[in-house]
Amino acid sequence: MLRKSHAKWGCRSMGRISDRFAQLRQQERCALIPFITGGDPSLEATQHLLPVLAQAGADVIEIGVPFSDPLADGPTLQKASARALQGGTTLDKLFAIIAAARSAVDVPLVFLIYVNMIIHVGIDSFAQRAQASGVDGVIVADLPVEESGPVRTALQSRGVDWIPLVAPTSGERVVQIAAAGSGFLYCVSSLGVTGVRQQLDPALREWVNALQSLTPLPRCVGFGIATAEQAEQVAAFADGVIVGSALVDRLAKVASMGEAAVESEASSFIRTLRDAIDRQQAQCKQEVR
């Protein structure tokens, strides 16, 4: 959960994301960050899901930009990416639905994307369109800090956060990574690709706690969090909980039943996670008293 010990969050964070985390810190609440693949099951569904997720308790929403070769992703998100591409999803269309959804959604919206798509449209052009359409932050799955200079500078100079990933194997690199990033720090819960895990790594808590002394950025944990129970566990020590494959999997299962079914599934799952996280936080406050 968010602790009040820091005078201010990530000094380089600059917009909706830092505002949202500042608010959460005031309320001593942990952020809930659902992930959906843009264009899966359809572009319209993605546009309509954004306010549904926000209403159900999402603090930030991650939108995956589908790519032909998603090498950081497990089978669930690979398939979602393939479905979205099959359905004709493009980066252009995703920018358009973000812009269209912006009036109905005030939670921060973050892209998860592979670097080839950014290079292909041109780094500056990408950053400019991200800002113009209302994308608040960008996570690049295959862009380590050493290679991030041009992309990071282009985004940050336009007020769009470059949200870096750190892994348990990052070691001392965490300091350099966190210093370069803004918005929040995406903490990869364990080795491997995205996807549901039966159990979370027991060393996770210790690692995420240790990160606190290295960075003022909120530490949000993702990769493998699938159940309310796991979300509750992670909320006890992280500033945010990211849930991707589990949500995408649930939506895929009801996709054939139509958009209403998808929205109701998304809403009820996010509410369950929200309740579990808030329960943990209430308990924690009580213990402090």
Add this chain to the structure above:
Amino acid sequence: MTVGMPSQVGSRGRFGPFGGQYVPETLMHALQELETAYQQAQEDAHFHEEIRRLQRDYVGRPTPLYPAEHLSAELGGAQIFFKREDLCHTGAHKINNVIGQVLLAKRMGKTRVTAETGAGQHGVATATVAALVGLRCDVFMGREDIERQKLNVFRMQLLGARVIPVTSGTGTLKDAANEAIRDWVAHVEDTHYVIGSVVGPHPYPTMVRDFQRIIGDEMREESLRRFGRLPEMIVACVGGGSNSMGSFYPFLQDEHVQLVGVEAAGKGISSGRHAATLTAGSHGVLHGAYTYLLQDADGQVQPAYSVSAGLDYPGVGPEHAWLKENGRVSYVSVTDQEALDAFQLLAHTEGILPALESAHAIGYVAKVASSFPKNTRIFVCLSGRGDKDVAQVARQMGVSLDGTDL
């Protein structure tokens, strides 16, 4: 489209603007560990000695530089020589790189190696050296390729390797590489991923080139010894580009030696069904490197096509991208049909069945040899033997091999 990453030029692991390390954060530690281990190994005389010994006694190096007199006479013009990598143990140059990487993996205390493979040559080489050195070996191979290359699949299994079918994406070589990278992300502690070409994130393109430069070093040494001078031209096929990079690298400073890389034009560049990445591709990132690749208008990677499975790859090594842009190497392309014609020409004139990959290099030479005077020497890297391609060639010729023991 050409959109560079200009501020990265000249940094670590770059060839001009190309190369770099575009990988998930989880792999950065493993790549740094590999780079350090490789640097240390390079300074260790014992490591080099072990490689030299295996190259000589196990692979059969140095490979001959064979004067193809009958082919030269048939074509008229230049004298053509073949660097006989097809005579290496396991039938191709692939083993040069694998010996280096597997010995390095052993040195690093890894207990398991993995590889991606298309037609199966790199997979067989990796399974072979893993068996020799005593490491577990898993080979990722597209489901389509497994069907088409049953013999190589069984060969790898005989050598004790597991062949893991890849169904994601297009189920071909690029997806096998994606899957090998995903596996590595999850098993970085005990596993070394043996990349089969001069592709992938730094330090792979440099390391694989260093392990393959033996091809060019031997060409150079023998040329000076036999003829007292260097050849006028060196020709090699380019898929990912390891046999060509190994052939070209020792000659990069010799500007009077013409270097020609031959890509697969498949059904023809204009048909859209080809694997000519440098000829018809554009800048982008594939498998961790900034290079040329085949992609559509939205930056989605496009499947490559060639009659030769080893050239059927939508990317290319980043050093080739740089050698194209700085003009040191010329890159040309040869169609399926030209390669198949060259395959038969070599069979008839010299009694050699070349790999279909190598047949592309020969196909180019067949087109240009007659335009050179007789005192011109052209060295062609005959990167592999064609036994593996006999069934494919029969299919292309419309010959049925049902009931035979292939």
